[in-house]
Amino acid sequence: MSSRRQFIQQLGLASLGGMLSPSIGVAQSKTAKIYTVTGAINASELGVCLSHEHIMSNFGAERSYQPNYDATALKAQVLPYLKRIKSLGVDSILDCTTAYFGRDVKLLKELSEESEIYLITNTGYYGAANDRYVPEHAYQETTEQLAERWINEFERGIDQTDIRPGFIKIAADGGGVSDIDKKLMQAALKTSQATELTIACHTGDNPAVPKLALELMNEESIEPSVWIWTHAHQMETSEELIAMAKEGMWISLDGLRIKGYYGGADQLVLDKHLQHLLALKEQSLLPRVLVSHDGNSFPRGGAIRPYEAIFTRFIPMLKENGFTQQEIDQLLVVNPQQAFAIDK
Ligand SMILES: [Zn+2]
DSSP states (O other), X not given: OOHHXXXXXXXXXXXXXXXSOTTOXXXXXXXXXXXXXXXXXXXXXXXXXXXXXXXXBOTTSOOOSOOOOOHHHHHHHHHHHHHHHHHTTOOEXXXXXOTTXXXXXXXXXXXXXXXXXXXXXXXXXXXXXXXXXXXXXXXXXXHHHHHHHHHHHHHHOSTTSSOOOSEEXXXXXXXXXXXXXXXXXXXXXXXXHHHOOOEEEEOSSOTHHHHHHHHHHHHTXXXXXXXXXXXXXXXXXXXXXXXXXXXXXXXXXXXXXXXXXXXXXXXXXXXXXHHHHHHHHHTTOGGGEEEOOOOBSOBTTOOOXXXXXXXXXXXXXXXXTTOXXXXXXXXXXXXXXXXXXXXX
């Protein structure tokens, strides 16, 4: 068992001074940290955390390593929005935009400094969208060579900076598991073994992906808590989420991206997340769950896709449905720390 897993087992509740409830927090080992774009922080500083958002992306554009954003337009749109999110109580955001569809760590660093929100970037490639954002070299290179690129980003920094990834982001298409998606999964696991970084794998309603992930992890004696089933809310029923959570995998219910504030469609999104959460809670599995919006504050220069419904809509709904403040803190404060803290 890695030292990270031992530390998670040793966790107990202690005072954190978190935004939502000062009495709730996690006692971290002194070395438990998370790499943000402005440097390593103690995991307990993560605070109220949105674990799956996009600060910006070029999704929809042709694959390109250089995102070439209009930095002035981007900052004019994103900074006021980050300040709004901070006013709602958010301390940290994991940016899930990978290389080749819009990752720009220097811009993320500037935005973090100016908004005073911790931003965490990633290493890895995006294998969904019919592999549109998978670079050519990923097909030619071995799994080991691919992992070496990602491990190098962790050890040496991204794009000749000292900015390190705080997690691994990959993605798989629906309908079984393709060869390239499997290769990305294996490279991610190798990277995780070398770095301790946790893997967020865009999956949605394709249970073949977490099943294969579990097999691969069992083969290598890797704890399933390094794996996040991202977009798990897309599953119609909760059985498979419960099964994987029982195995120790993280379940990310991250589609709380409602467009307006009223209307039936929004309510359906909220209800679906609530239904999964209630099912997981009934099995005492809330300690395995992450919640987020998959919003985007600069989708190729388009209108902001908000990431605030958790605070404006969903928390009140959770309270109406019997969730305690401690359980809400578990989802937004305690679980992200446990999911992403490493000892490296
Ligand atoms: Zn996303």
